[in-house]
Amino acid sequence: MDTNIIYIIAFLCVLGLVFYFFMIRPQRRRQQEHDELINQLKQGDSVITAGGIYGRVEDVGQDSVVLKIESGATMRVAKSSIASKA
Helix, strand or coil, rough: HHHHHEEEEEEEHHHHHHHHHHHHHHHHHHHHHHHHHHCCCCCCEEEEEECCCCCEEEECCCCCCEEECCCEEEEEEHHHHEEECC
16 A cells, blocks of 8 residues: 555656656746847847737837838837737
8 A cells, every 4th residue: 555655656756757848947048038139229229029029129128119111101019919029
C-alpha cells in the first residue's frame, strides 16, 4: 500500500515538471522578450500591432506610442499592443 502512494507522488511530481517546462517556462520567456521589445522602442521603428496595423513610431510615451500609418494619419496605441517590429 505504501509503494502505491510513492508512485502517485512521483507521478504528480513528474507531471508538474512537464507542465512547467512545456507551458510556464516558454510563456515567461516570450513575456520577457516582449518586455524587451517594448522597452527598446524608439522613433523611426517600424512595428506591427496586435491588431495587425503596420506603422512607424513617431513618439514614445510612458504607456503609449504614436504611430504613423500608411495613409499619413497618426494614432496613439498602448505600448502593450505592439506585437513585433516589422
